[in-house]
Structure formats: C-alpha cells, structure tokens
Amino acid sequence: MAIKVRKVRCPQCGGEALWSMENKYRPFCSERCKQIDLGAWASEAYRVPVQEKTLELDDDYLSKAE
Ligand SMILES: [Zn+2]
Numbered sequence: 001m002a003i004k005v006r007k008v009r010c011p012q013c014g015g016e017a018l019w020s021m022e023n024k025y026r027p028f029c030s031e032r033c034k035q036i037d038l039g040a041w042a043s044e045a046y047r048v049p050v051q052e053k054t055l056e057l058d059d060d061y062l063s064k065a066e
Helices: 031-065
Strands: 006-009 016-019
Antiparallel strands (some): 006 016
8 A cells, every 4th residue: 555645845945845754843844944943933932022021111101100
C-alpha cells in the first residue's frame, strides 16, 4: 500500500515542507524556519506589555489632572 505524504508550503521560507509524522517542525520545512518564526512572534509579544503600561500611566496622569 502506498503512503501519501502531503506537502505544504513552509510559512517561513516558502519552500516545500513535508506534512508527516517524521517532520516534527511542520508546517515548517526545518527546525531553522520554525525557530525564526518563534523568534519573530516572541519579539512582537514583548512589545505589547510595554505599550499597555504606557497607556495605564497616561490614564492615571489624566485623572489626576482633572
Ligand atoms: Zn522553510
């Protein structure tokens, strides 16, 4: 019996990635592409709390000014 392996497009490099149990980095084609994507996500996540803190300080400042 033939085992069909699905191929998907790697979101990171746009190359071919195998969608199978052997490819634990799916949907990425390799560990390198997965690490790059996780790194980009982490740096985005770090920016959000900083912005929220700034907004809180602004609200506090405005309520005291009234
Ligand atoms: Zn890739």
